[in-house]
Amino acid sequence: MRTLEEVQATLQIAKLKEEDLQTTIHCLSFGEHVSSADYCLMELDDNLCKQIEGGQSLVIRGEKDERAVLCSGDKTYDLKIADTSNLLLFVPGCQTADQLPNNLDSSHVVHAQIWGFCNSYWELRKQRPKLKKLKKLLMENPYEGPTIVGQEEITESRYTMFDLLEMIQASEAEIKDNLKAIHACEIDGYWRLLDFDYEVKLLGHVTQLVDSESWSFNKVPLQNCLEELAPLEPKEMIEHCLNCYGHRYFENDKILYSLYEDKVCRALALLLLQNAVKFNLKEFQDVWQQSVPDGMSTSLDQLKSVALVDRTSRPETICLLRVEDLPEDTQERFNHLFTLREKWTEDDITPYIQDLCGEKQSTGALLTKYARCSVQNGVKVFNSRRPVAT
Structure with a gap:
């Protein structure tokens, strides 16, 4: 010493x-x-x-084949x-x-x-939370409605919030936000994704009731819906459908819902598109408008990030392309997009890269880094900076 x-x-x-x-x-x-x-x-x-000084925890998440991330209560960080x-x-x-x-x-x-x-x-x-795996897990056993008497319910591949926190590389708040965005529902303590056909069936019950009762789409009474539709579907599912496709509010001590026109129209468009590789655009628009409830109007703007229009083909076509089905990694996302289409206009590609933007980052900055700009027939288009395998 x-x-x-x-x-x-x-x-x-x-x-x-x-x-x-x-x-x-x-x-x-x-x-x-x-x-x-x-x-x-x-x-x-x-x-x-x-947060640490306040007694909160930081959690490192990742399975053996994943790069570890650190999560606070509401954010995800790369290590x-x-x-x-x-x-x-x-x-x-x-x-x-x-x-x-x-x-x-x-x-x-x-x-x-x-x-x-x-x-x-x-x-x-x-960094962005890695949530693609969340929907993949829930799709293993989607909820198709109440089981028929005598029919055995499938109990495999069901996940509690604790299970999801153990398996998904995201904070609890980000997981909950994504569960809401994909219309997941907690049933008997397990988070389930509704089978899309069943979800649209619930929506159809609600919109048909609104039409038969001559209610305004901005004033749909919860209690009346539950009472009228209870013989058809569980009340919890009817209320869940209203929460997915409408805004809940109170008026004179009554719970009312204002249905989102864009969400209702988009769901019915997805129902039409899911069974076709490509759809004649004009025919699709006609059928789509006929399928939505009276009083609602369809618009291609409602389909940004879920469907892609090809204006160069004759006749013009539309096909299903959901941003949630694309790769999470930025470079992989651009590679995939450029295998689908060699040249993209900024309006077409923006909905499919917007979710990749970090804090204070724009889609323009992403395009500058991952794509090459040129002008074709007076229109600015973007193609890949690197050779793309087809």
């Missing part, structure tokens, strides 16, 4: 003035069996630090090892300059023991 005199002699050799330094001098020594493998360091921003040229020492109880007493008249030595050391740390970068 060094004495104060030995420290002062070292300062003289180093040509340092004692009066320019703190009066408290830490003398470090290694403890027994110290190894760089004993500890890992992680760099946190102020927000994550406050990347960052090397540092400075050796980082772990010294319990060591005080920094702002924590040291400044009223000491003379120098004194404090002996501290190093418990571990490291020359790298985990660096966090906010």
Whole structure:
């Protein structure tokens, strides 16, 4: 253990003035069996630090074949090892300059023991949650409605929220938001995705009742719906359908729903498109308008990110192309899009890359990085920067 005199002699050799330094001098020594493998360091921003100090948890998620991510309660972060040229020492109880007493008249030595050391740390970068796997899991056993008496219900491939948190690389808040977006429903403690045909069947019951009762689509009474449709479907499913396709509000102590025209029209368009590889655009628009409830109007804008129109073919066509079915990785997404179509207009490709944008990033920046721009017949188009295998 060094004495104060030995420290002062070292300062003289180093040509340092004692009066320019703190009066408290830490003398470090290694403890027994110290190894760089004993500890890992992680760099946190102020927000994550406050969450940890407030008693919240950070969770590392990922199965053996996945790259690990770190999740807070509402965000997902990529974990990347960052090397540092400075050796980082772990010294319990060591005080920094702002924590040291400044009223000491003379120098004194404090002996501290190093418990571990490291020359790298985990660096966090906010990233998009990996939610494609969520829908894939729920599609293994979609809910097709109540089981018929005597029919045995399939109980395999059903997942609780705990199961999903163990398997999906996303925060709990992001998982819950996505479950709502894909119209999943909690049934008997398990999160289930409704079979699409069954979901549209529920929607059909609701819209037919609205039409038969001459209700406004902006004032659909919950209680009346439940009473009228109870013989056909479980009340929980009727209410779930209204929550998926409408906005819930109160008026005179009654629960009412205002149905979203765009969502209703889009669901019926998907029903038409799911059984055809390509559809004549004009014929599709006619059939689509006839299939939606009276009083609602269809528009191709309602199909952005779920269907693709080909204006170059004769006749013009439309086909099913849902952004949720595309690869999550940015480069893989662009590769896939350019195998489907060699050249894209900005209006056509934007709905299929918008979800890839990070914070403060635009689709224009993504196109600049992953695509090459040219002008074709006076229209700006984008094609791949690299050869695409077809």
